[in-house]
Every structure is written in C-alpha cells, then in structure tokens.
Amino acid sequence: MVPLFVLIPFFSIIILNLFPKKLMQHLSFVWLGFLSLAQVYLVAARPVWFWDTKLELWNLLFSFRYSVDVITLVMLLCIGIVVFISLLASRAMISDVHQRVNFKNLLLVSLIGMNATVLVTDVFSLYVFIEITAVSSYIMIAMNKDRLGLEGAFKYLILSAIATVMMLVAISLLLLLTGNTSFEAVGAGLAGAGNSLFVRVSIGLFLCGLFIKSGLVPFHGWLPDAYSAAPAPASILLAGIVTKVSGVYVLMRLAISVFGLTPSVQALLMFIGAVSIIIGAVAALTQTDFKRMLAYSSISQIGYIILGVGCGTKLALIGAVFHLFNHAIFKSLLFVNAASVEKELGTTDMDKMGGLTQRMPVTGITSVIGLLSTAGIPPLSGFWSKFIIIIALWQAGNFGYAAFALLASIITLAYFLSMQRKVFFGKLRSGLENIKESSMGLIVSQAVLAIITLVVGLIFPLVISWR
Amino acid sequence: MNLAGAQTFWYFYIAIMLLFVMGAYYIIASFNLIRVLIGLELLIKAVTLLSILTGYLTHNEGLAQALVITLIVIEVVIMVVAGGIVVCIYRNNKSLDTRKLKELKG
Structure with a gap:
C-alpha cells in the first residue's frame, strides 16, 4: 500500500476543495495533521499490513513503480515531521482565510511531490516530481505578493528552471546512451559505457543541476533570498525539507545507485x-x-x-x-x-x-x-x-x-x-x-x-x- | 550505443544548438523579465527537440513521446507561475527591469 503516500494527498486536494472555504480551513488542518502524523507512525512503527500489502486494484489502473530502502524511510519520516510543524506554524502565522486555504493546498501539493520523489525508481519521474515540489514552493514564497517575496520567488524560479534544463539535457543524453530511463537500466548502461567524454558530460550536467537545487556554493545565490523572503511557514518547509528532498536526497540516490x-x-x-x-x-x-x-x-x-x-x-x-x-x-x-x-x-x-x-x-x-x-x-x-x-x-x-x-x-x-x-x-x-x-x-x-x-x-x- | 543514421541529422543538431545559445543569450544579456522568460522557454524547447531526436535515434519513439508530452505540460505550469510572478512584480514596481530587483543581495 506504499503508493497511498502519494494517492491520498492527491485525492484529498480534490475532495477538500469541494467544501466551502470557512469549513475547509479547519477540515484541511485536521486532515493534513492526521496525514503527516500517520506518515510518521507508518514509518516509525512499520506495521506489516501497510508495507507488505499490494494494491491490486490500483495496479490495474496505472502502475507506480517504487522502491523502499533505509534512506527512503528516513526521508519519509522527515517529510512527515516537517510538514506537521509547518502546518502548525501556518495556523499561528497566517490570519487570512483565503491565504490559509491556499497554503494548505500548496502544502498538499508539495507533500505529493516530496513523497513521490523519494519513492520513484525512474530518472524522468524524478524530474517530474521535483518539478511539482518546486512549483508549489515558488507559489508559497510569492504568496504574500510583497516585493521581497516576489523577488525571491523569481530568482528561485529562474535558477531552478535552469537547473531542470540541465537535468533534462542529462536525461536525454542518458537515454541516448542507455535507451531507458529506469535507475537499473541507466546504472547498467553507465557501468558498461566506461569513462568517455559523453558519460562525463551527462553526469556532470546532472550533478550541476542538483547542486543548484540543493544550494551548494557556486550556485547558492538564490537560497538566502528565497528563505528570507518567504513567509514563515513556507520558509520552515523550504529550509527543513524541500531543498533536502529535491536536491540532496536525489543527489545521494543517483550518486549511490545510478552513477556509482x-x-x-x-x-x-x-x-x-x-x-x-x-x-x-x-x-x-x-x-x-x-x-x-x-x-x-x-x-x-x-x-x-x-x-x-x-x-x-x-x-x-x-x-x-x-x-x-x-x-x-x-x-x-x-x-x-x-x-x-x-x-x-x-x-x-x-x-x-x-x-x-x-x-x-x-x-x-x-x-x-x-x-x-x-x-x-x-x-x-x-x-x-x-x-x-x-x-x-x-x-x-x-x-x-x-x-x-x-x-x-x-x-x-x-x-x-x-x-x-x-x-x-x-x-x-x-x-x-x-x-x-x-x-x-x-x-x-x-x-x-x-x-x-x-x-x-x-x-x-x-x-x-x-x- | 547504436546510433545508425546519427550523421543524417546534422541540421537537427545545429537547430538545437542555436536554440540553446539563443535562450542562454536572452537570459544572460536581457534586463527585461519577459525576455528572460522567453529565453527560458527557448531552452526548454531545445531540450524537447533533443529528447525527440534521442527517442528516434534509439528506437524508443513511444517512450520519447510520453516524455515530451509530460515535459510540455510541466513547462506550461512553470510558465504560468512565472508569468503570474512577473505580473505581480510589474504591479509592485511599475517596471519590468531586472535591475530594479536589488533588495535581496544574493
């Protein structure tokens, strides 16, 4: 039942937005709190009924290939904790009803993105879910529509779009080299291809994109701007987990199991x-x-x-x-x-x-x-x-x-x-x-x-x- | 890596390279927010063409089609968000000049 980590937030966005806004802000607070704490519980206690049951019905409709190891579990735990904290902070810091509702929707979108990023086993799906997480965080930074927030969001958007272009070029080159995009196929293809210039260029481009995403030093210009300009709950989420999942975790995963x-x-x-x-x-x-x-x-x-x-x-x-x-x-x-x-x-x-x-x-x-x-x-x-x-x-x-x-x-x-x-x-x-x-x-x-x-x-x- | 027929597509490579150079030039040299976005769009278009070519050369047309359609959808989402941010910046500053975005110092 592991795909539920992605499916439940997805369907709850649709269902929660059917309610009127006054009701929805309380309902979504309770529901998001429950979701994040349930995620913490499921990872910390690891009940067998959850992790070992297969969802036959969903596999008929669409296939979601995933893999779970220790790094994935740790990341899921962190995501649960930080989303819960950011939710509590948003309750305290945001007073406007519309902004509260918007923030909770964005929090759900970024929960989908982050949970899926740590579960997928495919280079291209990785790009898709990184981008979903990133889009929700651009909107969160610019949410108050003040000068600083917009400036920080625009800088983040441009640099992170350049990073995704680099990653996409690398994905295309890897596809050319190995003919597939799944982790095993790309890893095997790279191991067989030796150390040619082509391999080095594609790995280098991918790593550069991830360095921008995680804010490492030659590419760190956007990070202080985005963190300091964002509204407080958004900066907790960004600093606590978003850059770690979309930059550091992906770097770790690719370096260990794909590039070697x-x-x-x-x-x-x-x-x-x-x-x-x-x-x-x-x-x-x-x-x-x-x-x-x-x-x-x-x-x-x-x-x-x-x-x-x-x-x-x-x-x-x-x-x-x-x-x-x-x-x-x-x-x-x-x-x-x-x-x-x-x-x-x-x-x-x-x-x-x-x-x-x-x-x-x-x-x-x-x-x-x-x-x-x-x-x-x-x-x-x-x-x-x-x-x-x-x-x-x-x-x-x-x-x-x-x-x-x-x-x-x-x-x-x-x-x-x-x-x-x-x-x-x-x-x-x-x-x-x-x-x-x-x-x-x-x-x-x-x-x-x-x-x-x-x-x-x-x-x-x-x-x-x-x- | 079996790239039979790779030589026949030399004009394709040149088009991709031109798009890359144009996009990068727009982003680096322009001071207008809208032009920066157009440059970004050109870069993403170049990548899209590259993935189509890759799919054709490796006989993975089905995979490449799926990738390109997903890519286009995501690109639209990013451009809508970016456009919204640019409109808000224009309402705040009454200007689209990137040189006026200097309140946060990297």
Whole structure:
C-alpha cells in the first residue's frame, strides 16, 4: 500500500476543495495533521499490513513503480515531521482565510511531490516530481505578493528552471546512451559505457543541476533570498525539507545507485562540500538578518552531508543520512524560533533585538538546543552525525577534509553564539518590554522539535541500529 | 550505443544548438523579465527537440513521446507561475527591469 503516500494527498486536494472555504480551513488542518502524523507512525512503527500489502486494484489502473530502502524511510519520516510543524506554524502565522486555504493546498501539493520523489525508481519521474515540489514552493514564497517575496520567488524560479534544463539535457543524453530511463537500466548502461567524454558530460550536467537545487556554493545565490523572503511557514518547509528532498536526497540516490561513486564523482562531491561548509559558515558570520543567517548556516550544513556522501564508505553514508535527518529537525526548529520572534517583533533584523529570553523563555531555550545541536555539541543529535562523518573521512584516509570539517564546526559555534548574544541573551533591549511569548502552536512545535533533538542524541545507539 | 543514421541529422543538431545559445543569450544579456522568460522557454524547447531526436535515434519513439508530452505540460505550469510572478512584480514596481530587483543581495 506504499503508493497511498502519494494517492491520498492527491485525492484529498480534490475532495477538500469541494467544501466551502470557512469549513475547509479547519477540515484541511485536521486532515493534513492526521496525514503527516500517520506518515510518521507508518514509518516509525512499520506495521506489516501497510508495507507488505499490494494494491491490486490500483495496479490495474496505472502502475507506480517504487522502491523502499533505509534512506527512503528516513526521508519519509522527515517529510512527515516537517510538514506537521509547518502546518502548525501556518495556523499561528497566517490570519487570512483565503491565504490559509491556499497554503494548505500548496502544502498538499508539495507533500505529493516530496513523497513521490523519494519513492520513484525512474530518472524522468524524478524530474517530474521535483518539478511539482518546486512549483508549489515558488507559489508559497510569492504568496504574500510583497516585493521581497516576489523577488525571491523569481530568482528561485529562474535558477531552478535552469537547473531542470540541465537535468533534462542529462536525461536525454542518458537515454541516448542507455535507451531507458529506469535507475537499473541507466546504472547498467553507465557501468558498461566506461569513462568517455559523453558519460562525463551527462553526469556532470546532472550533478550541476542538483547542486543548484540543493544550494551548494557556486550556485547558492538564490537560497538566502528565497528563505528570507518567504513567509514563515513556507520558509520552515523550504529550509527543513524541500531543498533536502529535491536536491540532496536525489543527489545521494543517483550518486549511490545510478552513477556509482567513481573517484572523479567522489572528488567533485567532497570538494564542493568542503567549499560550501566554509563559505556558508563565513557568510553566516557577517549577516544581520536572523533568517538570512540561518539560510547561510543551512548551506554550510548541506556541505557536511555532501562531504559524507562524497566519502562514500558505508559509515560515511550512514553519517550523511543521519545528518540529513538531524538537519531537517534542528533547522526547522531554528526557523520556527525565527518565526515566533518575527511574529512578536514584526522584524527579523538582529540589531533590533536583545535579551528576548526573559520575555520568550520557550523560544530562547529551544533555540539554544537547536544551536548546540547544529554546532555539534554532545550529547545532542547533531554531534553524533558530524562525529560519524568526521570519523568516516578519517578512516577513508581523507585527513585533510576531516580536519577541515572539524575546524569549520568551530565557526558554526561562533556565528550561532553571536546570534544568541544579539537576540536572546543579555539585558532586555529598551522598547521590547511588552513582548510576550508567541502563540500555542509555535510553542508546541518548538518543544516537540527540541525534544526530538535531545532524545535522538541521548538514545543514539538505538537510533543508529534502527532499520 | 547504436546510433545508425546519427550523421543524417546534422541540421537537427545545429537547430538545437542555436536554440540553446539563443535562450542562454536572452537570459544572460536581457534586463527585461519577459525576455528572460522567453529565453527560458527557448531552452526548454531545445531540450524537447533533443529528447525527440534521442527517442528516434534509439528506437524508443513511444517512450520519447510520453516524455515530451509530460515535459510540455510541466513547462506550461512553470510558465504560468512565472508569468503570474512577473505580473505581480510589474504591479509592485511599475517596471519590468531586472535591475530594479536589488533588495535581496544574493
């Protein structure tokens, strides 16, 4: 019954929009909450009746080929959690009825896109579902129709359309080379084709497209703009999961099971990862806007994941997938913190804040947990994943990159501590005496994410043996 | 890779290359939002032609047809969204000049 992950959101868009808008906003809130939590339950508990039953009726109507492995399961789990958090944030942050309804429809569309992206086994279907996810996120960024949002959305749209053109050219070339588009056929064809210029051009084009999609350093221009200009619930969704699914996950899947980790691909991935780590971290140091700083930190953390994928040993891949999970959790946590500060203060400029922990205790404390986890302080979950990646790099003989990754996490700590000092710690800035803790939905989502970060860090041995 | 007859399509390659160069030139050199979109459209058209040619050369016409039709549908969706964003930008700025989109600094 695995295709239900895609089919149920699809039919619920059609059915929910039959109701009048006033009713639909509550109904879709409940239904989307149920869908995302059900997805978390189905992945975490993995009941046999769900995963092993075949849908005979649907197979008659159309065929949906899918494959499920550990990476897919982790991604489905992250999608469920982040969609739920973004839903709670949208309840708190969006007050207009029409915008609420629009946002929930877009959330359902992007749920379809993301779930299908992680399940498909075909290069062209991958492109189709990446594009569905991307279209829904363009509209989410531009949803308020303000100048910044439109500018961010247009930049994202143009760069991501160029990325898809690159990917499509690569798909056409792979089709020319192998005569098919499924993962196995393309992988087998590439393995038989050797290392000609043609193969290298098509793999290189595909990787470049994915680098743009995941916002790695030479192609990262759109990412801070899109994240900081988007409305808060959309930026939680984008930063938490959309770029990870449509960029990093696809990169990982193709690198592992289609292109194969050849030495040249490995060298390219590790180099790009290392450059992203350092440039993202240094750029984050200089930012004065809360969300832009988080966006640059996101580039830096994606660099760690790509470094792990590029290393290519089994341990490094485990570390990369684990860091992907952790990054989805703690980056959503930090973006929810930013959202609740934005909701109460009406700004994301860090120079206008100070001492907010006195007024917003939950936001302050959970943001400390998020920052310590990002910087890799034990016993939080981010420590373990970074630790595994660095150990794997060392074992594989990449001593330079290992030392580099270790040193760069000090810069991570530096920019986060400077953020904390400006925003949450210290004396309350004058003029902010009337600030209250933000609404219930945001508090609950912050608490849930912080508890996940803490618990995953503490019961790490159980988590790492989960499969 | 069996590409019998690949040589006879040299004019096809030239058309695809020309479309690519024109599209890229429009995107890079133009300061008008609509022209950027037209450039994008040219790029996607070039890719569409490339997939048709690929399907013909590898005797996968059925697969290529399915791919091209899907491609056209998705392209329309992207262009509609992009057009909507451009209209909103025009309403806000009263101008289609990309040089006025400078509030966010990469």
